[in-house]
Amino acid sequence: MDTNLAIICGLTFVIHLIGTLAYAARIAGVRTGHIATALTLFNLLILVSRTSNSFQAPFLAKRIETNLSAAHTPLLADFQWILGSAAAATACGALLVPTAQRALSRAVVLLQTHRSLFRLLLHGVHPQRLLLMRRYVAIPAPTNLRSLTTRGGLSWGFLGLNTFAVALWTVGVFASLYAGALEPSLRVTCSNLSSIINGAATIVMFLLLDPQLSLLTDDVVHHRTSQNTFRSAVASLVGARLVGVVLAQFLLFPSALLIASVARHI
Template identity: 35%
Template sequence: MELITLNLLFIAFFIFIIHSIETLAYAVRLSGARVKMIASALSLFNIMVIVSRLANMMQQPFTGSLIDNAPIENTLEFVETQFRIVIGASTLGTAFGMILLPTFIALFSRAIVYLSEEKGSVPSFMKRILSIKYIKRGLTHLTLPRFTYLKDTNIKDIPVRLFIVNMFITAIYTIGVLSALFASLLAPERAITSTMASGLINGIATILLVIFIDPKLSVMADDVVNQRGSYNKLKSMSLMMVTSRLFGTLLAQALFIWGAKYIAWFTKFIV
């Protein structure tokens, strides 16, 4: 059976887009602090999160189909290879988002102002930014990252503990669905229970993100707006977070099988 299928490429593309969007979401707070409109920035951030979560839900049934279409012989090895390709797409998507980060900080700064001018009306805002005029204007801000962008960033502003926590949260979120699906192959008698565990895993990762990561960045952005903090420190922190995300997707490759085995073991206490 062919390893690289059209279905697999479609899933990998979806994962690529999802992780690109979630990486670029870090630019929203930087843009909000830049134009001193944090509340409007969070509204734009929420729009991006909804798009990302919707795309994630759309790809999950297709990811499940990889198991349904797997050959009877060497099923575990075949599915593992395909899932590792999907995880690899998350790494590429995160790297792509990092490359576009300077461009989107400039674009989001203008988008936040536009959202405010439209009195918070999302339909009017979308109609405006998706017009040919504004798309052409947006292309003029396209720029590749330069080393000068790292100017004034200080490695001392990067808390190592937060870097590691975010890396593990990203890894868990990346493999949540995949490890649960693979666990259904390791314990076929508890396949449905294992598959349904993916929602719990991603839920825990989201809660950890909300508790440990988001408040820290939000407070720093507020400090910048209120002139109590440094924009460069916020930028250093944001760059640290996206770098941590990248390492998290790489760590996901190492944790993938371990996570599947843990889920398969844990379901014994449920069934």
Template identity: 35%
Template sequence: MEFLTAKVIYIALFILIIHTIETLAYAVRLSGARVGLIASALSLFNLMVIVSRLANMMQQPFTGSLIDAAPEDHPLVFVAHQYRFIIGASTAGTLLGIVLLPTFVALFSRAIIHLSNQKGSVPALFKTLFSYDYFKRGLLHTHLPRKTYLKGLSLKGFPKRLFLVNMVVTSIYTIGVLSALYAALLAPDRHSTAIMASGLINGLATILLVIFVDPKISVMADDVINKKGSYVTLKNVSLMMVTSRLLGTILAQLLFIPGAEYVAWFTKFIV
């Protein structure tokens, strides 16, 4: 367990928080459909995405520094253990987000109403959310998932393609930076090229998410507002999406090394 340094633990905690936030982003659409304010919900959703993306960018230099601090003896094995631990933190964060999902659906519903009442002012919303009274009321809505939350859950109309796409995209996004950094160890003569490839990988994963996943969930939320669809169906699909996200972080463990080898191979055509 020599690879488990204080820095690795800090990075893992950071990753855990990032993936918890991104998983809870699914609760925003559910909350928007619940209170009938989908446009305000999307504003809050975009805010959460920006926060998670910014946090992800902030941790990248620290994750990269693990390569610089790797021992000369067996650096590949040492760094691989560290990065796999960090990937495991993404799984833990996603699982934590799933556990907190019912609680945050209730909290976001109230936050969306506040955002609408305050004419879309995010600073005013933050002032309300971080007040003592709101925090105290928020604790009353905090609870673990109950069996009743799964009431009406059905595999009828299970979106298999959407499930698989979300799982694959999540796995690519999870290992994008890590595989590129590890590729720098596999191809030390092209390490700068390999590291810079991380932005391309994550960019492609984000584009796939925006094209194939987000629009379908948004349309389902709109259907609930327009009385063309049911809230139960939207909840079912959202639960399936967070499950596919969880499986995606597990799949990332399998794709980590092959992904790094592919990046190292691809850099031959760039240099």
């Protein structure tokens, strides 16, 4: 792995790590009762994720252009490395959810006091307080792992749909870029066809999946569902996300072929 690919994999790792830790923000909101404040902290994490994504795209595009101009395209292995880093980040994020949930719960309380994200950041980056971060470190409890069997009341169909949507969302942009490598004369067209894959994932996520999770969150806040049930549901969703990111490895090539075919016929 060369330096350029290592940078791309590192940025991909950050993007998917934050995407996984988003579930910790929901748990923190439920635990503290300050849902909106927890989502504010989540938006701060999303800012870091989007910044990483804005750097990742030109690095990846430049790598494809360089490979095409050099008349050799070992790009499938590159994309497999990138998707592998996404899977590693998701697995790491799953292990860090308990730690992130504790840290974010504390941050929510502090934000109520400081009333400013800037002041909260200054408070958090103090060297002495950084050393205290170790008190928030926690590993997933065995009870949380066993709760995967109950799924927090979520159906297998719902989790399967979530897995497939995550797989499509993960592979969409990469498939469009790889399709451009397969069809160099149409690579600009291919790069703009990621919506063929991502569009379906976005519809499923925002119209079918996210509303259900939001309703479940409201049920916990209004004591219609227990926090243990909510944690079981979140653990199941994190597991489904991990399976989806792994599944993306197998969808890369057929998705790229589909995009390349569409590019040839439109």
